Amino acid sequence: MIKEFTIRNLNKFFLSEKFTSSMPNGLLEDINNKKIKINIVDIQQDVCIKIDENRIVLLEKLDDIDVEISSSFINFLFFILSKGSDTYSSKINISGDIETANKFNEILSKSSELRELIANYIGGENFAKIESVFSNVTSKLSDLVGDKQKDIKDYLIHDLEVLPSKKEIEKFLDEVDEVKSRTEKLMKKIK
8 A cells, every 4th residue: 555655646746747847858768668677676675667758657566567677775776876887787687678778777877867857856056955965975975885895805805814724723623622632631630
């Protein structure tokens, strides 16, 4: 029921005169009359999108789809925030019509056209405020992701050298067993 309610309200938004008039000319032209299923695997939700006469229509489910795109919510979010970065696009699984998927991904990574849509919809002054906040958040996320990638790289290159090998661990355990055995023998002699 919640999903149906959400879809109905989002469709009111996407089909509203204000939204459709805010859309840049030709933004959805390459994927007109296409059906796309987005599967967000970590929260087990599907978003079905039908592009009909250059309008976005959400559906609860689609029987026949042109393309299915699957990934985690975070990977989708970072893909959009990074403007189509290869780092995140490689973590998105695509099945079906690859050409449609590529055109859809191009739309998501076309920041100038999406910015124009948002600016037209909410107004230039409001958009400038939101863009300022968004750019600060994006730079912080980029720094965070960059730091994590650096940490993982450092771990793989340097820290793994510190870890003992399997042979060294086995030798240590054998030595511990030998010390334990000697200690037990010594304790028997003392008793």
